[in-house]
Amino acid sequence: MQLAKTKLDRDQRRELILDVAQGVFLEEGFANASMSVIAARLGGSKGTLYNYFKSKDELFNAYVERRCLWQDEIFAAPLADETPETTLRRIARAYLTRMLTDFNLKNFRLIAAEAERSPEIGRIFYDAGPRKGAERVAELLEGMARDGHLDLDDPLDAAYAFLGLTQNRYFKARLCNAIPELTEKQIEAEAALGTRTFLRAFGKR
Numbered sequence: 001m002q003l004a005k006t007k008l009d010r011d012q013r014r015e016l017i018l019d020v021a022q023g024v025f026l027e028e029g030f031a032n033a034s035m036s037v038i039a040a041r042l043g044g045s046k047g048t049l050y051n052y053f054k055s056k057d058e059l060f061n062a063y064v065e066r067r068c069l070w071q072d073e074i075f076a077a078p079l080a081d082e083t084p085e086t087t088l089r090r091i092a093r094a095y096l097t098r099m100l101t102d103f104n105l106k107n108f109r110l111i112a113a114e115a116e117r118s119p120e121i122g123r124i125f126y127d128a129g130p131r132k133g134a135e136r137v138a139e140l141l142e143g144m145a146r147d148g149h150l151d152l153d154d155p156l157d158a159a160y161a162f163l164g165l166t167q168n169r170y171f172k173a174r175l176c177n178a179i180p181e182l183t184e185k186q187i188e189a190e191a192a193l194g195t196r197t198f199l200r201a202f203g204k205r
Contacts, residue, residue, distance in 0.1 A: 068128035075136035084149040092166040092191035134159045165194040
């Protein structure tokens with residue numbers, strides 16, 4: 001019982017460290033952020049911080065990996081009473097809602113900037129984020145094809161097409177901070193358009 005509590009306490013402390021580190025990284029950028037500042041905000045010593053993460057690079061990698069976990073809730077299995085169109089629109093709506101927020105794009109810009117310095121960081125992010133997300137969508141689409149709703153040559157190709165259709169209009173504009181966060185009406189309209197276009201291309205004839 002004590003071992004379980006110790007592990008829980010350690011896990012909670014690790015999550016707190018990542019929360020604080022995320023704030024410092026976003027405010028200062030990776031190059032200017034320091035383990036000393038992160039430790040000070042935690043109210044502890046650098047020694048305690050190094051017990052969890054051996055370097056700033058290792059801490060940043062953990063932050064990058066955690067940023068990718070949000071997509072697990074979005075690409076969930078279809079609900080029992082959903083049609084394929086309803087499922088795809090739900091996924092597209094949730095995807096746009098999370099991906100195009102100011103907060104998420106700040107994280108994306110930070111990670112992309114650090115990938116120039118360290119391609120390994122870019123690989124970690126891509127594998128745990130965009131690639132994993134596309135693979136999750138491919139699994140859903142493959143199931144819809146087995147049930148006779150879609151006509152697919154390659155589920156992964158279709159998944160990238162679906163995600164591309166969903167984000168195509170707004171992603172670059174939001175990434176460049178050229179437009180504000182989308183309204184619910186804009187998100188709903190874009191999710192419907194992307195889904196409708198996808199089903200015209202891949203729906204069962």
